[in-house]
Structure formats: structure tokens, C-alpha cells
């Protein structure tokens with residue numbers, strides 16, 4: 001027996017040699033794993049940053065400046081920034097793949113719903129990270145967050161400045177960003193992947209049972225999936241290092257309370273035009289519309305039995321939704337900074 005085979009046996013890795021359908025080993029069906037890899041880079045670099053970041057409001061900005069100016073640490077910060085951003089681009093691509101291939105249908109509804117909660121938590125992690133920079137952008141992001149929570153009454157009371165006098169809002173956001181939210185994210189990812197394993201990868205669109213079984217016997221295995229994923233992950237890592245070197249994230253000035261002169265990071269641009277039209281309530285309304293839109297897709301899967309009709313309807317909704325999202329990004333990019341508070 002070769003030494004590699006021996007090592008596989010000793011480590012129990014042969015358990016990963018189970019068959020998967022051949023389409024599971026393509027690029028499109030690896031996007032979830034690639035998202036995971038990018039976020040693992042974010043988690044590891046975040047753990048390093050935490051050793052140098054100081055969440056006391058008076059010195060937080062200076063600590064981020066110190067991180068940025070220190071060789072090596074600046075690169076870790078840039079990797080944290082870029083892996084978070086690239087992770088979201090991969091996440092959006094993964095969602096589009098799931099929607100276009102009909103993977104939201106029974107029995108994978110729970111996998112999909114756990115995915116929606118994951119998306120919500122990942123948004124919150126990104127948001128709290130932005131606040132931690134404690135520059136003008138971070139300060140304004142926090143002011144919007146507090147104002148939106150105020151509209152929720154007792155439900156948003158925990159995110160008000162006066163909820164506790166023993167510590168600062170920034171320190172509490174720090175706790176959320178480095179402990180509570182990552183813990184939730186990890187638990188949900190484990191649950192998500194558990195369901196993917198339990199139900200197996202969904203059949204391709206219009207693939208019948210017999211073809212699915214044939215594809216399962218085609219020699220494709222999960223081990224091969226992992227090898228392919230490792231190559232994609234290596235490419236992601238090279239791209240991340242390149243981006244981190246070439247485009248290190250900026251840091252604006254120490255925040256000036258009471259003024260609004262920045263736009264949020266691109267991820268939140270979807271809400272910016274709604275907020276400009278309706279005020280802070282627009283953030284809440286926008287989030288509810290996105291959430292209902294996402295939940296609506298598996299519900300359509302339950303209502304429309306005929307596969308071809310279902311795919312046509314969902315494809316139209318997803319394409320229209322995607323174009324609307326791009327339109328929001330373009331509108332926000334070209335619109336002037338608005339006063340929302």
C-alpha cells in the first residue's frame with residue numbers, strides 16, 4: 001500500500017471517498033466551498049487583528065492606524081478586508097447557482113433557509129467590522145444602526161447607547177464582531193453543510209432519477225471535490241494576496257459627530273436609494289423586502305409543481321431581482337452623499 005493510502009487509512013480520510021454526482025465536481029457547485037474558504041481567511045486574519053485592535057472609543061481609530069502602518073499587520077488587515085469582500089461576491093454567486101439550478105426545492109428547503117439566516121448573520125458581521133474602524137464611515141454606520149434600532153422600539157433597545165452605562169457601544173459592537181456573530185456563523189455553517197451532506201447535492205435541472213443515479217456511479221467522489229476545491233482555494237488566496245498588496249483598505253479621519261459625509265460599503269448600497277427616499281425606515285423596509293423575496297423562492301417551489309414552469313418563473317424573478325440590485329449599486333455610486341439622520 002502506498003504511503004499516501006496508508007496515511008488516508010490512519011486519518012480515516014477514506015470516509016470522504018463516497019460517490020457524488022459528476023456535476024457536483026464542477027466550478028458552479030464549488031462556489032459554496034469557495035465562499036467558506038474566503039470566510040475562513042477572514043476568521044484567521046480577524047483573530048490576528050484582535051491582538052492589536054483596541055475597542056476603547058478614544059484610541060480605537062489610532063489602533064487601526066497603527067495596524068495599517070505596521071508592515072505585516074497592514075497586510076493582515078488588507079487580507080481581512082478583501083477576504084470579507086470577496087467572500088460576499090462568492091456568496092452571491094453561490095446563491096445565484098442555487099436559484100438557477102432549483103436546489104431550493106424539497107427536500108433541500110431547510111438547507112436553503114439556513115442559508116438565508118447565514119446571509120443575514122454574514123451581513124451583520126460585515127457591518128460590525130465596518131464600525132470597528134472607528135473612522136467617519138464606521139461612526140456614521142453605527143449612528144444609522146442605532147437609529148434603525150430605535151424605530152424597532154423595545155426590540156431594538158439592546159442596541160441603544162443608554163442600554164448600559166458600564167461600557168461603550170463600540171466595545172459591545174467589538175464583542176459582537178469577534179465573538180458572538182462568528183460563533184453563530186460557524187454553528188450555522190456546520191448546520192448548512194450537515195444538511196448538504198444529508199440530502200446530497202441536488203440533481204441538475206431537468207435531470208431524472210435514473211440519470212442522477214448513473215451520474216452517482218460515474219466515479220466522481222467527494223475526495224475529488226475537495227482536491228478541486230483546494231485548487232480553487234489556492235487561486236482565491238493568490239487573488240487575495242494580490243488585492244491586499246495592490247489595494248490596501250483606507251482609513252478615513254477620526255469621526256466628527258453630527259455630520260454625514262460618507263456612503264456605506266458597497267454591500268449596503270442596495271438600501272441607500274430607499275433610505276434617501278424614505279429616511280432611516282428605508283433600511284428596515286429594504287431588509288424586509290429582501291428577506292421576503294428570498295423566502296418566496298422555495299415557497300414558489302412548493303406551489304408550482306411543473307418543473308419547466310417553475311424554472312421559468314424563478315429564473316425571471318432572479319434575473320429581475322439581480323438587475324434591480326445592480327441598478328441600486330449604480331444609482332448609489334453616482335448619487336451624492338445624502339443626510340439621512
Ligand code: HEM
Nearest residue numbers: 029030031032033035036103111112115116118119201202
Ligand atoms: C456563509 C454563507 C454560505 C456558505 C459558506 C455556504 C456553503 C455551502 C456549501 C459548501 C454547499 C455545498 C455545495 C456548493 O458548494 O455549492 C452549499 C449548498 C447549498 N447552499 Fe449554501 N452556503 C452559504 C450561504 C447560502 C445561502 C445564502 C443560500 C440560499 C439563500 C444557500 C443555499 C444552499 C443550498 C440550497 C445548497 C444545496 C445545493 C445543492 O444541493 O445543489 N447557501 N452551501
Ligand code: HEM
Nearest residue numbers: 042043046047049050053077081084129130132178182249
Ligand atoms: C466572516 C467573518 C468576518 C467578516 C465578514 C468581517 C468583516 C470585517 C470588515 C469588513 C472589517 C472592516 C475592515 C476594513 O475595511 O478595514 C473588519 C474589521 C475587523 N475585524 Fe472582522 N470580519 C469577520 C470576522 C472577524 C473575526 C472572527 C475577528 C476576530 C476574531 C475579526 C476582527 C476584526 C477586527 C479586530 C477589525 C478591526 C480592524 C480593522 O478595521 O482592520 N473579524 N471585519
